[in-house]
Amino acid sequence: MRQIRGILGTGAVLALAYGFIYLPVAVLVLFSFHELKAPVPPFQGPTTAWYEALFADPKLMDALVRSIVIAVVSGLGSTVLGFLAAFGLARFRPPLAGLWRFLLLMPLTVAPMCVGIGLLILANGLALPKSLALVTLGHVAVNLPLAFTICLAQMGGHQEVLERAARDLGASEFRVLTRVTVPLLWPALFASFCLCFTFSWDEFIISFFLSGFDVTLPVAIWEMMRAGINPKINAAGTIVFILSLGLVLVGEIILFGRRRRHDRRVEL
């Protein structure tokens, strides 16, 4: 009896917690299929009218494409730079390594707003116009610490031995990277890319400060919301959510799939 009550209690807490996290998203998705313009229950529908309206809206679709391009470019940029920084610090142990690591991680504690304003002031000083390139740069700046941390955590001693063996067998530093380090670390690199992609994908404040007339999707949604509530926002939000979710799932499957293979190997 006590056991059943315990299970029920735990279940209730879990339901509350997950409800708190996921209910807003569920409501967002649900009302993107709502027939009425105002998102008020009871639910009526479903309808895909708002999606049709969304895909027919050139302003939103352009913003969507821009967001994807920025997310891909800044995701690649952060991952490549983060990986190289982690590789250099872990393998070559330069003097003041602790200081360099600290400086690389510092941007984590700087609010994106400060990065945005800082870049804006810098761009003004250099007489550069606001642009998507500046937004991309800003996203690289805020995501670099994340990519660096993920890569550094995976730089194990085991790979170091393999890199050493590769050098002994005649590999140049560049070939050590391309033939050994990257193939061994690619799940971490891919996971880092996925995370940087999603963070850039739904980043608002830097994009808001630095984009000119061509805005990213989150900024476009915000502009739409200023004009009043429109279920197209729900549809756009749902698409943003599904893309992020899809990327996270792909990342997880790759990482877990690899771990399972690794476990089998340990059994042998």
Place this chain on the structure above:
Amino acid sequence: MTVVSNSDLVAGTAAVPQASAGSHLSIRGLGKTYGGHAALADVELEIGAGQYVVLLGPSGSGKTTLLSMIGGFTVPTRGRIAIGGKDVTALPPARRPTATVFQDYALFPHLTVEANVAFPLAMRDVARAERPKRVAQALDLVGLAGFGRRRIHELSGGQRQRVALARALLVEPEILLLDEPLGALDLHLRRQVQDELKALQRRTGRTFVHVTHDQEEAMVLADLIVIVHNGRIEDAGTPQRLYQRPATRFVAEFMGESSLIEGRVAAAGEGRVTLETPLGAISLPGKAMAGAMGTIAIRPENWLAGPRPDDAVTIGRATVIDSVFQGATWRVRARCQGIELLLRLPPDRAVSPGDSLDLSCRERQMVFLDR
């Protein structure tokens, strides 16, 4: 301070049939210091081509550091290393005529056996068309023909070790360096792979330098054993010479078992010393200053129990502490004037605790050690 002089090493290598004239690997005044602590100091070593050399020592002795410096992975603090007359001290691993078989083999888990073995060929930009043939030859050499398509995680420990060997041999190194290559194998497999390693070294005619802490392994494999202890070369020579005439007390104890009798040199001269010991004065060949401390080492199988032959020296009367029958011999612990002695007696010579034994030993089978 222990510096093995050239004459010692030449004496040690003279019996090796494949040792060629001149030295292949030459190490002079080599030292490595980590933050004030000397991991290795004053290493002098000359190795002839085509020899199987074993660096033997307890863990932490510096033997792996020495191997790592020969391979180019550790930069020496001082000294020079030359291979084939060419100074390689400042060269990185890839530009040395060496290849290393690492302790855990360091095979690339993301590549097949074939691709692992072909790696050095790819790094040297050997023509693609030529690679499969040479990979097949190398796999054949180590007895893994037909395993090319397997993944590394599908192989057993012994097979992985052979893949690592095949891969290292395709570098065509003048010197193959092996860092405890048998450490991860179980005892039975280890003995088998030892024989294969030795055969491979003979077939390829290359110089092998092999690090281990297992003195039995060293005895089986080596043409030349280099004993490393506390960051210095303690002794170097053939297994036979090291066993029969160890240079130091450490070698006498590390290579097999010995009874040690300590004493003070009472008289010395003309290549003989007389040592004042708890068992009385014992005179034997050796060099020392009068008044110095010294030790006599006697191997267990060299003790004579019973009536003393004419050419033997009486040591004393000992009481048996315990005895164990081991098939070929009795292993006997005995005590004489408070000194514990270890004996191997013939199987027909049964003794039991409390028995008295009159012990003697031939002069040439006693070794005088001054350190």
